[in-house]
Amino acid sequence: xxxxxxxxxxxxxxxxxxxxxxxxxHYKINPQFTPWDQxxxxxxxxxIKAHDISHLLYGCDTSYTGEYMVQTWNGFGSNLNIKPQDxxxxxxxxxxxxxxxxxxxxxxxxxxxxxxxxxxxxxxxQSKLMTKKWEYFQEDSYLSKTIGNIREEYGIKI
Numbered sequence: 001x002x003x004x005x006x007x008x009x010x011x012x013x014x015x016x017x018x019x020x021x022x023x024x025x026h027y028k029i030n031p032q033f034t035p036w037d038q039x040x041x042x043x044x045x046x047x048i049k050a051h052d053i054s055h056l057l058y059g060c061d062t063s064y065t066g067e068y069m070v071q072t073w074n075g076f077g078s079n080l081n082i083k084p085q086d087x088x089x090x091x092x093x094x095x096x097x098x099x100x101x102x103x104x105x106x107x108x109x110x111x112x113x114x115x116x117x118x119x120x121x122x123x124x125x126q127s128k129l130m131t132k133k134w135e136y137f138q139e140d141s142y143l144s145k146t147i148g149n150i151r152e153e154y155g156i157k158i
Contacts, residue, residue, distance in 0.1 A: 006029070006061040006062070006063075007059075007061055009025075009029065009061075010055060010056065010059045010060060010061050010066075011059040011158045012059075012158070014056060014147045015146065015147050015148035015151070016146055016147075016148060017146060017147055018143065018144050018145065018146055018147075019053065019056065019139065019142050019143045019144070019145060019146075019147060019150065020143040020144065022056045022147050023036075023049075023052060023053060023056065023143075026052055026055060026056060027052075030062050033052075033062070034048075036048040036049035036052060037049075046137060049139070050080075050136050050137050050139060051070065053139050054070045054073060054074055054078070054134075054136075055070055056147055057073075057134060057147065057150060057151065057154075057156060058070060058073040058077070058156060058158070059156075059158035060073065064108045064109070064112070065112065065115065065116070065119065068109075068116055068119065069119055069123060072119065072120050072123045072124075073123055073127065074134075074136065076123060076124050076127035076128075077123075077126075077127035077130050077133060077134055077154075077156070078133050078134040078135070078136045079133050079134070079135055079136055080136040126156075126157055129155055129157060130154055130155040130156060131153070131154055131155035132154055132155075133154075134154055134156075
């Protein structure tokens with residue numbers, strides 16, 4: 001799937017899907033990632049599931065920029081309490097998921113720093129418009145709701 005199609009999928013096409021169905025589709029279009037339920041420990045399963053659901057809620061693809069956006073959204077728009085400036089270090093946790101080679105990610109981050117700062121500012125502004133913060137580890141009660149309804153409930157604008 002092209003980047004443009006992925007962006008459209010995460011931003012709009014999943015609005016009518018239930019969170020559970022959208023999560024399953026997320027893994028189908030991203031076979032390079034291990035599904036949350038295949039991790040060994042409950043902590044890893046919970047963290048990966050919540051992280052991957054964030055991609056769906058905030059409309060972020062799985063590119064480097066999309067990963068930065070998810071962490072930034074969570075920093076401003078959820079109760080996870082991650083400092084946005086620390087977002088990149090979460091991509092480097094090799095114990096949870098071998099997402100990228102650190103040197104490659106750092107090179108990308110340094111060459112796209114201006115873009116990241118612009119994105120951070122836009123997300124910070126958008127998150128202030130949310131009606132409430134996303135409860136990062138409380139997604140189970142939302143699995144049968146559509147992405148569009150969840151976004152509406154929380155005031156998440158894509």
